[in-house]
Amino acid sequence: xxVTETGPAxxxxxxxxxxxxxxxxxxxxxxxxxxGVVYLxxxxxxxxxxxxxxxxxxxxxxxxxxxxxxxxxxxxxWGAPLRIGDTIGRLIGAAPGQVxxxxxxxxxxxxxxxxxxxxxxDRQVLLTDPDHFPTDQYIADSVARMLGLTVRxxxxxxxxxxxxxxxxxxxxxxxGPVDYRTGELADMAxxxxxxxxxxxxxxxxxxxxxxxxxxxxxxxxxxxxxxxxxxxLSGGPGAPAFIYVAERHQDAFDHAVTGWxxxxxxxxxxSTYAPAPGIARARIGTPPLLSMLALEAALTAxxxxxxxxxxxxxxxxxxxxxxxxxxxxDGLGFTVATPREPERRGSQVSLRHEHAYPxxxxxxxxxxxxxxxxxxxxxxxxxxxxVTHRDVFAAVEALREITATxxxxxxxxxxxxxxx
Amino acid sequence: xxVTETGPAxxxxxxxxxxxxxxxxxxxxxxxxxxGVVYLxxxxxxxxxxxxxxxxxxxxxxxxxxxxxxxxxxxxxWGAPLRIGDTIGRLIGAAPGQVxxxxxxxxxxxxxxxxxxxxxxDRQVLLTDPDHFPTDQYIADSVARMLGLTVRxxxxxxxxxxxxxxxxxxxxxxxGPVDYRTGELADMAxxxxxxxxxxxxxxxxxxxxxxxxxxxxxxxxxxxxxxxxxxxLSGGPGAPAFIYVAERHQDAFDHAVTGWxxxxxxxxxxSTYAPAPGIARARIGTPPLLSMLALEAALTAxxxxxxxxxxxxxxxxxxxxxxxxxxxxDGLGFTVATPREPERRGSQVSLRHEHAYPxxxxxxxxxxxxxxxxxxxxxxxxxxxxVTHRDVFAAVEALREITATxxxxxxxxxxxxxxx
Numbered sequence: 001x002x003v004t005e006t007g008p009a010x011x012x013x014x015x016x017x018x019x020x021x022x023x024x025x026x027x028x029x030x031x032x033x034x035x036g037v038v039y040l041x042x043x044x045x046x047x048x049x050x051x052x053x054x055x056x057x058x059x060x061x062x063x064x065x066x067x068x069x070x071x072x073x074x075x076x077x078w079g080a081p082l083r084i085g086d087t088i089g090r091l092i093g094a095a096p097g098q099v100x101x102x103x104x105x106x107x108x109x110x111x112x113x114x115x116x117x118x119x120x121x122d123r124q125v126l127l128t129d130p131d132h133f134p135t136d137q138y139i140a141d142s143v144a145r146m147l148g149l150t151v152r153x154x155x156x157x158x159x160x161x162x163x164x165x166x167x168x169x170x171x172x173x174x175x176g177p178v179d180y181r182t183g184e185l186a187d188m189a190x191x192x193x194x195x196x197x198x199x200x201x202x203x204x205x206x207x208x209x210x211x212x213x214x215x216x217x218x219x220x221x222x223x224x225x226x227x228x229x230x231x232x233l234s235g236g237p238g239a240p241a242f243i244y245v246a247e248r249h250q251d252a253f254d255h256a257v258t259g260w261x262x263x264x265x266x267x268x269x270x271s272t273y274a275p276a277p278g279i280a281r282a283r284i285g286t287p288p289l290l291s292m293l294a295l296e297a298a299l300t301a302x303x304x305x306x307x308x309x310x311x312x313x314x315x316x317x318x319x320x321x322x323x324x325x326x327x328x329x330d331g332l333g334f335t336v337a338t339p340r341e342p343e344r345r346g347s348q349v350s351l352r353h354e355h356a357y358p359x360x361x362x363x364x365x366x367x368x369x370x371x372x373x374x375x376x377x378x379x380x381x382x383x384x385x386x387v388t389h390r391d392v393f394a395a396v397e398a399l400r401e402i403t404a405t406x407x408x409x410x411x412x413x414x415x416x417x418x419x420x
Numbered sequence: 421x422x423v424t425e426t427g428p429a430x431x432x433x434x435x436x437x438x439x440x441x442x443x444x445x446x447x448x449x450x451x452x453x454x455x456g457v458v459y460l461x462x463x464x465x466x467x468x469x470x471x472x473x474x475x476x477x478x479x480x481x482x483x484x485x486x487x488x489x490x491x492x493x494x495x496x497x498w499g500a501p502l503r504i505g506d507t508i509g510r511l512i513g514a515a516p517g518q519v520x521x522x523x524x525x526x527x528x529x530x531x532x533x534x535x536x537x538x539x540x541x542d543r544q545v546l547l548t549d550p551d552h553f554p555t556d557q558y559i560a561d562s563v564a565r566m567l568g569l570t571v572r573x574x575x576x577x578x579x580x581x582x583x584x585x586x587x588x589x590x591x592x593x594x595x596g597p598v599d600y601r602t603g604e605l606a607d608m609a610x611x612x613x614x615x616x617x618x619x620x621x622x623x624x625x626x627x628x629x630x631x632x633x634x635x636x637x638x639x640x641x642x643x644x645x646x647x648x649x650x651x652x653l654s655g656g657p658g659a660p661a662f663i664y665v666a667e668r669h670q671d672a673f674d675h676a677v678t679g680w681x682x683x684x685x686x687x688x689x690x691s692t693y694a695p696a697p698g699i700a701r702a703r704i705g706t707p708p709l710l711s712m713l714a715l716e717a718a719l720t721a722x723x724x725x726x727x728x729x730x731x732x733x734x735x736x737x738x739x740x741x742x743x744x745x746x747x748x749x750d751g752l753g754f755t756v757a758t759p760r761e762p763e764r765r766g767s768q769v770s771l772r773h774e775h776a777y778p779x780x781x782x783x784x785x786x787x788x789x790x791x792x793x794x795x796x797x798x799x800x801x802x803x804x805x806x807v808t809h810r811d812v813f814a815a816v817e818a819l820r821e822i823t824a825t826x827x828x829x830x831x832x833x834x835x836x837x838x839x840x
Contacts, residue, residue, distance in 0.1 A: 034486045041489045048485035056480050056710065057473065064656055065468035066454045068789060069461045077657060104705030106679035107527050114566075130691060135680040135705060138693040142678045146534075146566045153691070230706065236484055237497060237709035257677075258562045259526035260555040269794065271550060271573070273558040285524030285555060286650065289657035290476065291708035369488060374688065 006327040008397065015320060015389035024313050024384060030301040031234070031386040038391040040370045043208060043348050043381025046234025046298070055297030059290055081261070081283050084296045088233070088242050091302055092206060092225070093216035098244055100282040101229070101292065105207060105241040106135050108226040111255035111282065112243055113143040113174060116201045116224055118254045120171035123200070126151045127159065127173040133180050136205055140174055143256075156186050160194045167198025172224075177215070178208035178346035181373050183318075183338040185213075185346045189220040196221065207231060210242075212314060212347035212383070214307040217244055224249070232347065232383055235295030243282050250278055259284035301385055313384035314347040317392055321349045321380065324396035332403040337377060351378045353403075358413035362402045365413075368395045426747040428817065435740060435809035444733050444804060450721040451654070451806045458811040460790045463628060463768050463801025466654025466718070475717030479710055501681070501703050504716045508653070508662050511722055512626060512645070513636035518664055520702040521649070521712065525627060525661040526555050528646040531675035531702065532663055533563040533594060536621045536644055538674045540591035543620070546571050547579065547593040553600050556625055560594055563676075576606050580614045587618025592644075597635070598628035598766035601793050603738075603758040605633075605766045609640040616641065627651060630662075632734060632767035632803070634727040637664055644669070652767065652803055655715030663702050670698055679704035721805055733804035734767040737812055741769045741800065744816035752823040757797060771798045773823075778833035782822045785833075788815045 019025060032048045033039060039047050063071045071077050085099035092099070102108075117126065128140045130153035137153070144151045149171065154162045156175055163170065173195050177188050188204065195202040204225040209215055211232030217225055223246050229239030245253050253275070260266050261283035264274045275281035322340060329351075337350040353359055353376060360372040370380045380395065402408050439445060452468045453459060459467050483491045491497050505519035512519070522528075537546065548560045550573035557573070564571045569591065574582045576595055583590065593615050597608050608624065615622040624645040629635055631652030637645055643666050649659030665673050673695070680686050681703035684694045695701035742760060749771075757770040773779055773796060780792040790800045800815065822828050 032481075032485050034488070037488070039488060045484075045489045047488065048480065053477070053480050053485075056476060060468065060473050060476050060656070060714070061452075064465075065452050065473075068454070068457070068459060068467065069465045069791065070784070070789070071657065103524065103527065104679065104707070106677055106705035107523065110677050133680070134683065134686075134689050134691070134693075137691050138678040138680065138683070141693060142676055146676065228706070236480070237491065238706040238712070240708060241705075256562055256566065257526055257530050258558040259524065260553070260558065263554065263558070266554075267794065269554050271554070271557050273554075273561060285526035285661075286648070286658040287524070288660060288708040288711035290714050291711040292658070294480070294710050364490070369490070371489065 006323065008328055011324050011327060012393050015393040018316060018320065018389040022313060024305070024309060025388070027301070027305065028386045028388070033386060036367045038368045038395055040368065040380040040382065040387065040395060042234065042383035043231050043379065044371055045230055045237055046232060046383060047386055049234050049298040049301040051297040051300045052236065052294050056290060056294050059293040077289055080289065080292055080296065081287055082280060084292060084299070085242055085279065087296065087299050088210065089244070091307060092210050092244065093214060093218050094244050095218055097279055098247055099242050100279050101242045101295070102240050102287040103284055105205070105226055105228045106139055107257060107284065108241045108243040109136060109139040109205065110143060111257055112203050112224045112226050113140060113172065114147065114256040115253045116172035116203055117143065117147050117149055119201060119249060119252055123169055123171035124149050125169045125171060127154050127162070127170055129153065129156050129175050131155065131179060131181070132176060133205070133207065136174060136176070159191060163194045163198055163200065167195065167200050170195070170198065170200040172201040172203050174203040174205065176205040176208060178348065180208050181337070181377050181379070182350050183346045183348035185344050188215070192220045192222055208346055208348070211302065213311045222246060229295045233295065233299065234301060234383070235298045236291060238291060239295040239298070240287060240292050245279055245282055250281070253281060255282070257284050261285060305385070310384050314382055315342045317382040317384060317387055317389060318345055318347065318349050320389055321382070321392045321396060324393055325351065328396050328400045329403070332400065347384065348379060348381045350380070352376045353378060355408060357416070358408040359399070359402060361413035362408040362410070363398060366398050366402070368398050426743065428748055431744050431747060432813050435813040438736060438740065438809040442733060442809070444725070444729060445808070447721070447725065448806045448808070453806060456787045458788045458815055460788065460800040460802065460807065460815060462654065462803035463651050463799065464791055465650055465657055466652060466803060467806055469654050469718040469721040471717040471720045472656065472714050476710060476714050479713040497709055500709065500712055500716065501707055502700060504712060504719070505662055505699065507716065507719050508630065509664070511727060512630050512664065513634060513638050514664050515638055517699055518667055519662050520699050521662045521715070522660050522707040523704055525625070525646055525648045526559055527677060527704070528661045528663040529556060529559040529625065530563060531677055532623050532644045532646050533560060533592065534567065534676040535673045536592035536623055537563065537567050537569055539621060539669060539672055543589055543591035544569050545589045545591060547574050547582070547590055549573065549576050549595050551575065551599060551601070552596060553625070553627065556594060556596070579611055583614045583618055583620065587615065587620050590615070590618065590620040592621040592623050594623040594625065596625040596628060598768065600628050601757070601797050601799070602770050603766045603768035605764050608635070612640045612642055628766055628768070631722065633731045642666060649715045653715065653719065654721060654803070655718045656711060658711065659715040660707060660712050665699055665702055670701070673701060675702070677704050681705060725805070730804050734802055735762045737802040737804060737807055737809060738765055738767065738769050740809055740812045741802070741816060744813055745771065748816050748820045749823070752820065767804065768799060768801045770800070772796045773798060775828060777836070778828040779819070779822055781833035782828040782830070783818060786818050786822070788818050
């Protein structure tokens with residue numbers, strides 16, 4: 001097979017061949033995927049791992065129902081945030097003792113940004129991306145307001161230059177490695193180094209990267225990171241988030257939401273906060289254990305999985321999608337929003353189309369679940385643990401049919417739901 | 421039966437008679453209580469409501485596993501925080517549209533205190549209780565540090581006097597109606613009025629009150645309140661918390677952790693925060709839905725329950741406990757830490773004993789689950805939805821035997837667990 005074979009039949013054959021040669025294909029059995037669905041929205045809510053239902057039932061009936069309050073000891077509920085933190089740590093290149101699981105990304109961002117600013121008390125500027133996910137921008141503004149800092153929005157493409165020119169005033173740069181709309185992947189190592197070069201810290205929001213590709217936080221000398229548990233980690237709707245604090249910053253990690261679980265002696269019930277040593281100080285209040293234990297069970301889907309192999313399959317999936325789009329969607333009004341260079345894309349491909357909304361709705365009705373982001377982006381996320389190359393081909397083929405036939409113009413696809 | 425009949429046999433008979441006459445007795449069937457256990461720790465972690473396992477299984481397998489991302493619309497995940505907030509609202513005397521469910525109590529406290537201080541920008545003092553639960557004190561200190569305020573710790577018993585004398589400098593008083601150690605109940609209406617008299621706001625932490633007794637937030641003119649979902653609300657380990665913002669304060673509610681779910685147009689993905697109208701602005705990030713839907717199912721245990729009737733039964737249980745303790749624990753080294761006047765106690769009785777720790781452990785081994793708080797408090801919480809008067813008698817009888825016989829001195833009860 002050569003690259004010139006780009007007709008639908010050749011692409012279908014290529015998809016079959018790639019699946020046949022896929023060393024990770026068996027991992028799909030670690031998920032409970034509904035029949036008739038090709039799920040390309042794992043970048044928004046991961047599919048249900050097969051280990052979760054029994055784990056949650058155990059958490060509800062035995063741990064809560066039978067063991068009751070004793071579960072804090074007997075089922076080590078107390079240890080869950082750091083135990084699960086370490087499990088996530090393996091997926092993001094963090095040695096043990098640097099990740100705590102809990103709360104939402106918003107809350108973790110708030111604590112991480114506050115602590116970052118306090119680690120650089122002589123600097124007044126907080127850099128973030130004007131295209132960053134909204135919560136990241138809102139929290140940056142809020143922390144800056146409370147601490148008397150200035151937020152400056154600099155596109156990620158200009159960040160290295162701005163850091164070089166004015167970085168001496170920057171306390172922290174807060175960015176995501178993967179643009180949530182276009183799927184563009186930044187050079188984490190280079191940007192982290194550029195910040196360090198001028199004495200600034202870097203806070204990475206890994207929501208669209210954790211579990212999707214190797215992140216290597218320790219290797220790149222990352223300072224702080226946060227991320228959610230419900231996208232590529234497949235921890236369930238609203239699964240707890242996590243925070244990474246590099247070991248060298250932990251003693252001085254001085255955050256905002258100081259709950260009693262992060263106290264050095266939580267059961268001494270003291271009146272003033274004295275942070276626990278190590279990453280334990282990043283714990284906040286009592287975590288939502290049913291959601292957290294679901295996440296823990298979900299993470300077993302990564303057992304034994306090499307993140308480099310997962311990344312290779314992800315690139316194979318997104319690469320095939322781009323090839324299929326080029327060959328099969330030509331002339332139908334689509335443009336590709338995601339960079340074509342493998343090293344510049346995450347585990348997602350985004351297309352633009354002026355009728356993105358009804359096309360996505362029609363696609364979903366056919367069983368291909370992606371999502372859209374206003375005004376014109378169709379997003380397709382590829383979790384390489386359970387998406388196949390045949391899924392990719394079929395998804396593009398359906399897109400072609402929906403668009404070429406005008407199927408999407410049916411009025412039932414035009415009605416907007418509350419949540420899109 | 422008269423009050424002079426206080427011997428064990430008479431008390432046992434009284435317990436039986438009270439259970440026989442208990443109009444709420446059937447509510448116990450709404451919980452799945454393990455055999456051989458008398459559960460008196462519902463003030464720390466409520467027992468498992470019978471409606472929860474099926475609801476959680478549905479949330480996992482159907483809503484997450486099958487409906488996947490579509491559940492935000494199709495199963496109204498988006499509406500959950502305010503829908504459940506309204507359900508909690510009924511139990512705390514809040515008309516609809518004033519309660520949002522989500523996050524931990526720590527986070528809700530952080531937002532509530534920040535917003536309270538900003539509602540009184542010309543005032544510099546934040547009052548809280550030196551005996552308040554640790555997180556409440558830590559968060560007060562943290563918010564004050566970030567906003568340049570001063571925290572003053574005033575015991576609840578002195579609060580009215582301090583407000584009268586110096587209240588003109590107070591932005592907000594932050595207290596709990598029930599002391600988590602002694603179970604003492606404050607006069608919420610009088611203290612709220614005392615704060616309002618001098619133009620200050622009141623923030624109530626309802627962790628030990630919500631679901632245990634009528635709170636009547638609207639009736640007392642409360643400003644702000646928070647509380648957790650896992651104590652008397654029985655929502656499961658670490659169940660999401662809630663925040664109450666009185667309608668009159670909502671337009672000016674200007675909080676700290678500004679997540680995208682609280683935005684006026686969340687799906688417009690804007691760069692700057694514009695709060696949603698009404699209580700929706702108190703939403704933060706994506707909530708932990710498995711834990712939140714468990715809480716929603718748990719709250720059905722309150723369906724049709726009159727909070728005044730629940731309070732009457734609670735006082736009957738705690739009153740019987742005190743009578744049993746007086747009659748049966750005399751001379752065994754116990755003192756009662758909880759006020760004897762019904763209007764001054766929550767739904768909890770605390771005893772003090774110099775050997776509190778091993779006594780509680782021995783009690784647990786016999787199937788009577790309470791807990792202890794250092795250094796010397798034995799805590800017994802009474803959820804009137806599922807605790808019986810016979811449970812109360814049996815618990816005190818076991819305490820008597822354990823102490824009188826020295827059973828608790830066995831070395832196996834002396835070993836401290838990680839979490840006590």
